[in-house]
Amino acid sequence: MIDSFPFDSWEDVTTTFWTFGPEDSTGTYVLTVLGIILMVAAIVYWVWLENKKLNAQAELLRGGGVLPPASPTAPGPGFEEPPLAGPSTDPGP
Amino acid sequence: MTSSLASVLSALLAQAPTPEELQEQINLDSLVLLEVFYFFTVVIMWLIHVGFMAYEAGVARRKNIMSTAMKNILTIAVVTPSFYYFGWYIYGCFEHGGPAEGHAGPAEFPGFCGLTAPWSAGMGGNLESTLTGHLSLVFFLAFLLFSWTTASIMSGALIERVRLSAYLILAVVLGSAVWIMDAAWGWSSGGWLTTNYGFHDSIASLVVHGVAGAFALGVLLNLGPRIGKFDREGRARAFRPHNTHLTLMGLMLIFTGFYGFYAACLFIQSTVFPGWLNIYLSPTTLGTIAMVITFGFAGGFTGGWIASKGDPFWTLSGGLAGVISVSAGADVYHPSLGYLLAASGGMLAVWSGGYIEKRLRVDDAVGAVAVHGVCGFYGVFLVGIFAGGFPTGVNNVPVSFGGQLMGILTFFPLAFLPGFIISWLLKKANLLRVPAEVELEGMDMAEFQQDFFPEFERVPETVVLPTGEEVEAGPVLLDSYAQANGRGSPETAGRRR
Numbered sequence: 001m002i003d004s005f006p007f008d009s010w011e012d013v014t015t016t017f018w019t020f021g022p023e024d025s026t027g028t029y030v031l032t033v034l035g036i037i038l039m040v041a042a043i044v045y046w047v048w049l050e051n052k053k054l055n056a057q058a059e060l061l062r063g064g065g066v067l068p069p070a071s072p073t074a075p076g077p078g079f080e081e082p083p084l085a086g087p088s089t090d091p092g093p
Numbered sequence: 094m095t096s097s098l099a100s101v102l103s104a105l106l107a108q109a110p111t112p113e114e115l116q117e118q119i120n121l122d123s124l125v126l127l128e129v130f131y132f133f134t135v136v137i138m139w140l141i142h143v144g145f146m147a148y149e150a151g152v153a154r155r156k157n158i159m160s161t162a163m164k165n166i167l168t169i170a171v172v173t174p175s176f177y178y179f180g181w182y183i184y185g186c187f188e189h190g191g192p193a194e195g196h197a198g199p200a201e202f203p204g205f206c207g208l209t210a211p212w213s214a215g216m217g218g219n220l221e222s223t224l225t226g227h228l229s230l231v232f233f234l235a236f237l238l239f240s241w242t243t244a245s246i247m248s249g250a251l252i253e254r255v256r257l258s259a260y261l262i263l264a265v266v267l268g269s270a271v272w273i274m275d276a277a278w279g280w281s282s283g284g285w286l287t288t289n290y291g292f293h294d295s296i297a298s299l300v301v302h303g304v305a306g307a308f309a310l311g312v313l314l315n316l317g318p319r320i321g322k323f324d325r326e327g328r329a330r331a332f333r334p335h336n337t338h339l340t341l342m343g344l345m346l347i348f349t350g351f352y353g354f355y356a357a358c359l360f361i362q363s364t365v366f367p368g369w370l371n372i373y374l375s376p377t378t379l380g381t382i383a384m385v386i387t388f389g390f391a392g393g394f395t396g397g398w399i400a401s402k403g404d405p406f407w408t409l410s411g412g413l414a415g416v417i418s419v420s421a422g423a424d425v426y427h428p429s430l431g432y433l434l435a436a437s438g439g440m441l442a443v444w445s446g447g448y449i450e451k452r453l454r455v456d457d458a459v460g461a462v463a464v465h466g467v468c469g470f471y472g473v474f475l476v477g478i479f480a481g482g483f484p485t486g487v488n489n490v491p492v493s494f495g496g497q498l499m500g501i502l503t504f505f506p507l508a509f510l511p512g513f514i515i516s517w518l519l520k521k522a523n524l525l526r527v528p529a530e531v532e533l534e535g536m537d538m539a540e541f542q543q544d545f546f547p548e549f550e551r552v553p554e555t556v557v558l559p560t561g562e563e564v565e566a567g568p569v570l571l572d573s574y575a576q577a578n579g580r581g582s583p584e585t586a587g588r589r590r
Contacts, residue, residue, distance in 0.1 A: 028212035032178065035211075039174040043265070046167075047258040047524060050540070054256070057539035058528035 124228060127361045131231035137353025138238040140346045142169070145245040148343030149252055151336040152459055154554060156535020157253045158335065159545045164252070164260050168244045171261045172268035176240045178211050180269035181233055185209030187277040188284045235357040236273070239301055242354070244268040246305035247512075249459035251312060253332075254319050254532050257540065259525045263515060267308045271511050275300050275504050282374040282486050291490030292500040293480060295371045296358045296382060298421035298472025299500060304508040306466015310455070311512030315520045318456030320532055321556060321566065321573040328559035329450050330569070337405065344409040348390060351416060355382050355423065373486040377424035385423040385431040389416035392432040396439025407446070410460055411439030414468040421472040422480045434475055438468045470505070473497050529577065533570055 110118070146165035153161040186192050186206040208215025208229055215229035244264035251260060279286035280300040286292035294300050323329055334340055359379060360370040371377045390412045397411015418438025419431045426434070446463035449455050455462070477497030485492055519525040526532075531539040538544070544551070554566040 025212075028217065032211045035174060036178050039171070039178065043171060043258070043261060046261055050256055050258045051524065054527050054531050054539050057534075058530045061530035061534060 123361075128228055128231050130361055131228075131235050131357060134353040134357035135231070135234045135238055138235075138242075138350050138357065141238070141242055141350030141354065142245060144343045144346030144348075144350060145242075145249065146343065147339050147346060149249045149340075149459060151338070151340030151343060152249070152334045153252055154332055154535070155335045155546060155551075156537055156554070158537060160257060160536035160540045161252045163540070164248045164257060165245055167257065167261055168241055168248065168264050168268070171265050172240050172244055173237060175265045175269035176237050176273070177216070177233075180240060180273045181216070181236065182206075182209045182211070183270065184236065184273045184277045184281070187274060188281055190278070190285055236276075238357070239276075239297070239354070240268040240272065243272040243301055243305040243308075246302065246461055246465045247309040247312065250309040250457045250461040251316060252458045253536070254526050255312075255316055256524060256527055259516075259519045262519065263308075263312060263512070266511055266515050267305060267508075271308060271508055272301060272304050275304050275507055278503065279500050280372055282372070286496070286500050286503065287373055287486045288488055288490065290496035290499045291485040291492050292496050293373070293476050293483065293485045293492045294421040294473050294500065295373070295377075295424040296355055296386075296420035298417055298419075298469045298476075299504055301469070302417045302420070302465040303469025303473065304504055306462045306464075306469055307505050307508035308512035309457070310462045310466060311509045311514075312516040313455050313457060313462070314513060315516040316526060318454070319458070320529060320577065321570040322456045323454060324559060325576065327454055329454070329456075330559060331557040332566075333555055333557065333563075334406075341405060341409055344413065348412065348416075351386060352383070355386050355420075358382070371424040375424070375485055375487075375489075381425075382423045384428045385419055385426050386416055388428045388432040389419040389423075389435040389438075391415075392435030392437075393418070393439035396436035396441075397443055398439075399436075400440040400443035407443050407460075410446075410464050411442055414442030414464045415439040417465060417468040418472045418475065422476040425480050425483050430479060434479070438471060441471055442468055470501055473500055529574055533574055 142165060146162050149165065150158050150162040186209060207213060210216065216233070219229070244267055247263065247267055248260060276284075276297075278284045279292045279294060280297060281287065284292075319332070321330060322332070356379060358372055359377065359382065360372075360374065362368060362370055367376050367378055369376065369378050393412040393415015394408055395411075396415060398408040400411070401407035415435030415438045418441070419426060419435050423431070442460065442464045445467040446457070446460040449457060449460075449462055457463070474497060476492060477494035480492050481494060483492045484490065490496075516525055527536055527539070554570075555563050556566040556569050557563050558569075
């Protein structure tokens with residue numbers, strides 16, 4: 001353990017603020033607000049991203065006049081992203 | 094010799110714990126037992142969600158497998174924080190209808206309103222060796238798993254055409270607000286339905302299953318059927334599950350997880366006879382409810398098998414329906430009564446599923462409204478008949494048919510209306526359903542840009558006509574697409590159904 005100045009007092013302040021010790025503290029209020037912001041932002045992002053993907057693919061299908069229920073079409077150019085690592089890089093047959 | 098023996102004995106007695114120390118040790122052991130018990134119910138209940146994912150992904154056609162599975166996975170991502178920030182507070186503070194006055198509730202269970210806010214001592218790590226200390230977290234987790242379950246019940250009904258993001262919004266509303274409000278009212282010892290009317294729904298026939306089914310029905314009315322589900326005369330066609338084995342395995346996993354669900358609905362009070370309490374703090378035992386769930390499965394399978402004339406999907410769904418039908422009274426029923434009532438519930442699910450699809454023309458892809466919704470309400474109805482007069486809760490208010498009816502009349506609109514209204518708003522914003530062209534091609538290509546069985550040859554999709562004939566789906570689906578599109582352009586097809 002580092003016991004030289006100023007780490008001890010800094011540790012006390014930090015743990016009081018961020019960890020589970022006291023309830024109804026500034027730290028717990030801040031964490032709650034940050035968590036709610038992340039939760040809401042994630043849902044909004046899901047809505048936006050999915051809307052973009054679906055509209056791009058629907059436009060592609062309409063534009064090509066291709067509507068075969070059992071023949072997948074490659075994703076359209078309206079949603080280009082670099083491939084991720086792992087299985088997502090496999091484009092399939 | 095005698096004196097040395099006496100000195101040894103006196104030395105031992107000097108080290109022996111006092112009665113007060115023993116009592117303290119017993120209390121601590123009791124608390125640890127309680128915490129461990131709830132922890133493992135949570136672990137077992139995870140299987141419910143593994144099961145829902147397998148169940149629904151198996152029912153989906155090949156082109157929609159991953160979009161179906163992702164709904165179940167992301168349920169956890171959205172319901173967990175929303176239940177933490179809002180849902181648990183609703184349960185703790187809305188027992189009397191609206192928010193409780195003051196948030197510093199008594200330290201005992203119940204009346205823990207003050208410990209349910211996310212910044213309170215009850216919602217973070219807490220080393221106090223009391224019920225409201227570190228134990229409140231495992232209570233929270235058990236209820237969180239119930240919340241996931243309500244959302245997962247809805248998800249199966251909507252597959253193959255609902256947007257993932259729309260489902261997630263609906264899951265938050267159902268899992269973190271609607272169901273937990275009804276739990277505060279009728280599934281807690283201090284809820285107004287419990288204390289005023291003796292409402293009895295011990296293992297959540299209605300407060301989890303029925304409410305989720307009613308909410309799903311409200312959503313389905315706005316979502317509409319999958320393209321090609323009904324012919325021009327309104328007769329139902331059937332889509333083949335891409336993997337029935339996976340679906341049946343999923344159901345078996347759900348059944349396994351249900352034992353954890355059942356156990357989590359009890360409290361341990363290990364220092365007071367008989368050691369177990371139901372959610373209303375009335376005495377029961379773990380063995381009682383375990384027997385009823387087991388006989389419920391037996392009766393439900395039997396009823397489902399009889400009513401469906403041996404259909405595998407409905408035989409297993411009958412098992413689930415049977416258990417849901419007897420859950421409300423599982424703390425008091427005799428096993429034979431559970432067996433008989435569950436058989437009727439299994440049959441009811443098959444018949445009501447057929448009615449909902451063929452008469453009401455509602456496309457519920459997995460029969461969730463019938464199995465969970467209808468049988469959930471049926472279970473509470475049965476308690477009013479077969480457990481009438483049984484004292485419920487700390488006030489010992491007797492169960493009555495009127496009290497059960499009060500719960501039914503309260504919870505149906507509480508569940509149905511939010512589902513209908515929120516989905517209607519999403520529909521108006523064109524955010525509820527995927528575009529028709531994407532639905533025809535399959536959602537996996539649009540959502541994830543890949544086929545999730547790339548090494549398997551893609552065979553033509555089939556559909557079963559109302560006559561029982563199985564034909565290639567392509568022409569049927571395109572005809573339905575054109576029918577839905579009318580004389581308009583393809584661009585409007587997704588909005589017109």
